[in-house]
Amino acid sequence: MEIRLDGFSFQYVSSQPTVVSEVSVAVASGACCAILGPTGAGKTTLLLAISGALGAQHSSGTGRGEISVGPHVFRPMPDKVLFPQVGLCLQEPQIMISGLRDTVYDEIKFSLENISVDPELHEEQIVSVMERLGIQHLRDRKPFTLSGGELQRLTLATLLVVQPPVLLLDEPGNSLDDDALSRLVRILRQLRGRTTVLFSDNQPDLAILAADSILIMEDGEVISFGDKKSFLKNLGEFKSSLPVRKWQDVIRVLSRSSSLRAKRVKKRFGLA
Amino acid sequence: MRFGTASKFALSATLALLAFFLPWQASLVLFLCVVILEIFSDTYKPISAPAHKAFLRFLAYLVSLGLFMVFINGLLIEGDDDACIILGLSFYPDGLAFGLNVACRLMLLSSAILLFFVSTPIKIFADLLGYFGLPQKIISIILLTTFYLEQLPARIRQIFWSQEARGAPIKGNFILRIRSFFSILSPLVLSSLVESVNRGMALELRGFRGQVPPSRPRDVRDFRLAYLILSTSFVLLLWQVWK
Amino acid sequence: MIQSIKERIRRETSGPSLPLIGFSVALNLTVGQITGVLKIPVYLDSLGTVLTAVVSGPWAAVIAGCLSNLLAAALGNPTMMFFLPPMIAIGIFTGLVARAGWFRRSHLCVLGGVLQGLLAALLSAPISAHLFAGTTMGGADFLVVYFRSRDYSIFESVLFQGLLMDPVDKVITYLLVFSLLRGLPERLMNRFPGAANVLGGKG
Numbered sequence: 001m002e003i004r005l006d007g008f009s010f011q012y013v014s015s016q017p018t019v020v021s022e023v024s025v026a027v028a029s030g031a032c033c034a035i036l037g038p039t040g041a042g043k044t045t046l047l048l049a050i051s052g053a054l055g056a057q058h059s060s061g062t063g064r065g066e067i068s069v070g071p072h073v074f075r076p077m078p079d080k081v082l083f084p085q086v087g088l089c090l091q092e093p094q095i096m097i098s099g100l101r102d103t104v105y106d107e108i109k110f111s112l113e114n115i116s117v118d119p120e121l122h123e124e125q126i127v128s129v130m131e132r133l134g135i136q137h138l139r140d141r142k143p144f145t146l147s148g149g150e151l152q153r154l155t156l157a158t159l160l161v162v163q164p165p166v167l168l169l170d171e172p173g174n175s176l177d178d179d180a181l182s183r184l185v186r187i188l189r190q191l192r193g194r195t196t197v198l199f200s201d202n203q204p205d206l207a208i209l210a211a212d213s214i215l216i217m218e219d220g221e222v223i224s225f226g227d228k229k230s231f232l233k234n235l236g237e238f239k240s241s242l243p244v245r246k247w248q249d250v251i252r253v254l255s256r257s258s259s260l261r262a263k264r265v266k267k268r269f270g271l272a
Numbered sequence: 273m274r275f276g277t278a279s280k281f282a283l284s285a286t287l288a289l290l291a292f293f294l295p296w297q298a299s300l301v302l303f304l305c306v307v308i309l310e311i312f313s314d315t316y317k318p319i320s321a322p323a324h325k326a327f328l329r330f331l332a333y334l335v336s337l338g339l340f341m342v343f344i345n346g347l348l349i350e351g352d353d354d355a356c357i358i359l360g361l362s363f364y365p366d367g368l369a370f371g372l373n374v375a376c377r378l379m380l381l382s383s384a385i386l387l388f389f390v391s392t393p394i395k396i397f398a399d400l401l402g403y404f405g406l407p408q409k410i411i412s413i414i415l416l417t418t419f420y421l422e423q424l425p426a427r428i429r430q431i432f433w434s435q436e437a438r439g440a441p442i443k444g445n446f447i448l449r450i451r452s453f454f455s456i457l458s459p460l461v462l463s464s465l466v467e468s469v470n471r472g473m474a475l476e477l478r479g480f481r482g483q484v485p486p487s488r489p490r491d492v493r494d495f496r497l498a499y500l501i502l503s504t505s506f507v508l509l510l511w512q513v514w515k
Numbered sequence: 516m517i518q519s520i521k522e523r524i525r526r527e528t529s530g531p532s533l534p535l536i537g538f539s540v541a542l543n544l545t546v547g548q549i550t551g552v553l554k555i556p557v558y559l560d561s562l563g564t565v566l567t568a569v570v571s572g573p574w575a576a577v578i579a580g581c582l583s584n585l586l587a588a589a590l591g592n593p594t595m596m597f598f599l600p601p602m603i604a605i606g607i608f609t610g611l612v613a614r615a616g617w618f619r620r621s622h623l624c625v626l627g628g629v630l631q632g633l634l635a636a637l638l639s640a641p642i643s644a645h646l647f648a649g650t651t652m653g654g655a656d657f658l659v660v661y662f663r664s665r666d667y668s669i670f671e672s673v674l675f676q677g678l679l680m681d682p683v684d685k686v687i688t689y690l691l692v693f694s695l696l697r698g699l700p701e702r703l704m705n706r707f708p709g710a711a712n713v714l715g716g717k718g
Contacts, residue, residue: 012702013701013702013705051477053473053476053477056476057472057473057476057530057706060705081476081477081479083476083477083478083479084479087477088477090470090473090474090477092470095467095470095471095474096474096477096478098474098475098478098480099415099416099419099420099471099534099537100412100415100416100419100484102395110478110480111478111479113483114478114479114480114481114483115479144422144423158478159478162479288593292646326591330591337650341648341650344660344663345648348660348663348664370648371648374647374648374650377647378594378647378650381593381594382593382594385588385593385596386591386593389588389589389590394586394589397589409528409533410578410582412533413528413533413536413537413540413578413582414537414582414586415537416533416534416536416537416538417537417540417541417544417582417586419537420537420538420540420541420542421541421544421545424541424542424545425545425548428545428548428549432549432552446555449553449554449555450555450687452553453549453550453553453555454691454694454695456549457549457562457691457695458694458695460542461542461566461695462695462699464535464538464542465531465535465570465699465703465707466703467534467538468531468532468534468535468538469530469531469703469706471531471534472529472530472531472532472533472534472535473530473531475533475534476530482528482529482533
């Protein structure tokens with residue numbers, strides 16, 4: 001399902017500045033797009049707007065432009081959550097756990113129950129998604145006893161079990177160790193061609209490894225949008241021209257770190 | 273024979289209702305029956321060893337409270353009959369009888385209700401309320417409450433320690449302690465409001481509209497038995513009132 | 516009329532209000548742990564209910580209050596099941612005074628707490644006196660015994676105990692909620708149906 005934003009802008013309170021302004025991008029069906037930028041760039045707001053949560057929960061906010069999800073055009077944005085067509089995973093995976101179910105299996109089942117899927121199909125769909133994400137051994141565990149990486153895969157499972165044509169992930173690379181990050185990259189690659197994926201991040205490594213196109217934002221505005229190849233080609237230019245102090249801070253901090261993730265970033269940015 | 277949750281609930285409710293109508297002697301006998309049921313029956317087997325211990329502690333508390341009530345009412349309520357002197361204190365027969373009535377009622381009522389809960393996890397109880405027709409949203413709030421009840425003590429401990437480390441007084445005069453209480457409560461409430469916003473959104477993002485299907489299917493036989501017990505006790509109570 | 520009440524209940528139990536009610540019930544049930552450690556001699560067991568009434572509205576608070584009593588019964592104080600009327604009154608009364616803007620001024624909070632305490636005492640007294648002869652397994656029972664030793668009837672003793680204790684408890688509860696909500700960010704408060712109760716015209 002294609003995602004298209006046309007001159008989309010949003011502000012939460014009329015007296016405050018616009019959080020997202022004049023964003024126009026298109027992500028082809030089945031492609032994976034990374035939205036990069038520092039904290040406060042408007043990445044989360046953009047994902048919330050596409051999912052419908054922004055329109056549903058911030059009725060006092062003001063939007064302009066339009067958002068298209070597949071054949072549906074919303075002006076300025078959907079006013080109710082588009083689940084199960086669009087699945088959004090918020091930044092902290094533990095917040096996505098309902099708190100209403102006791103086991104990993106039941107937590108995944110909860111998503112199917114919410115959209116009234118025939119109970120006879122539950123077992124098959126849940127087992128299949130658990131196998132794809134490698135969490136079948138966690139089946140009877142309590143969700144809140146899982147580690148960060150396991151919790152994130154569970155969250156993905158709760159969304160992927162309904163087979164959403166569009167998957168949105170808000171900073172999925174945050175606080176993941178190297179193994180968990182590699183696993184996430186594999187999962188994102190598996191989804192390519194079947195599910196349109198948009199994810200946000202404030203570091204470029206996951207984007208480099210898993211995305212087809214990269215959107216860079218700062219202060220709510222699009223700084224660049226294009227395919228990964230052109231991003232990599234222009235990396236040096238980006239590195240020097242990105243007017244984002246925080247962004248450079250991230251790189252500087254990473255350059256002192258020795259994790260695999262940091263190494264990857266350093267290598268890409270010529271800091272190694 | 274092992275009763276299901278619904279019939280177990282019906283039996284406990286009947287015992288609790290009977291406490292308001294039976295004389296104290298009968299209430300006392302039924303109270304003892306409750307104790308025996310908790311210890312020996314399969315139906316009312318406690319959900320955990322700590323639950324069983326808590327129940328026994330509660331029973332000990334109930335009995336001492338009951339004795340205290342008999343003592344106080346025997347001392348305070350004067351009747352027409354002469355007082356009897358025990359250890360230099362005057363106890364009035366009417367007061368003692370009143371105290372016994374109230375104490376046995378409270379003992380039976382409380383133990384019968386707790387007998388159900390000590391052997392039923394709150395989630396199963398929530399299922400039961402759903403079967404009885406309570407709105408699904410309320411059921412989901414009960415389930416969220418059990419979730420918060422598991423999380424809150426750890427959060428409170430964490431805030432408590434950090435406040436203590438920052439030198440917030442937990443001893444001192446009333447005003448100081450109230451201030452200290454506020455410094456614990458304030459981050460707890462703020463974080464919970466933020467979390468409520470995010471969790472509310474997360475639930476909506478997963479398609480939740482307030483519906484919570486029960487975790488297990490309804491046992492029809494169990495429900496028939498429950499309605500039988502409840503209707504029989506209701507008829508008996510009506511008869512008792514009419515008499 | 517019924518339709519508008521239904522819509523209000525739906526609004527007050529949707530989105531962030533749903534988890535907030537769950538948190539408030541848990542807060543009502545666990546606040547005793549904190550007051551116990553700090554040796555604060557008040558119950559504050561309607562703190563969550565009052566918070567919900569202001570932030571989400573009266574119907575959400577009624578649900579929070581009733582569930583608090585039901586679960587308190589399940590967790591070891593079975594007599595609480597019979598004290599639903601005072602909890603319902605706390606929810607509705609607080610929701611209404613919050614809507615009237617009383618949680619924007621500290622002196623009005625004190626007045627609200629006193630009135631709320633008196634109302635709670637009046638509604639609890641008949642239940643406590645007739646069903647339990649004044650014994651509710653709480654720490655204030657000694658006051659009932661004291662009044663009874665002064666030749667007051669059970670009902671009078673329970674009522675006097677309530678009239679003495681409840682206003683103090685509720686004034687502290689009201690002032691705590693007032694102070695807790697006063698400094699919260701506008702953007703956070705705006706997400707709840709009762710934002711205007713705290714922010715006034717700004718919400």
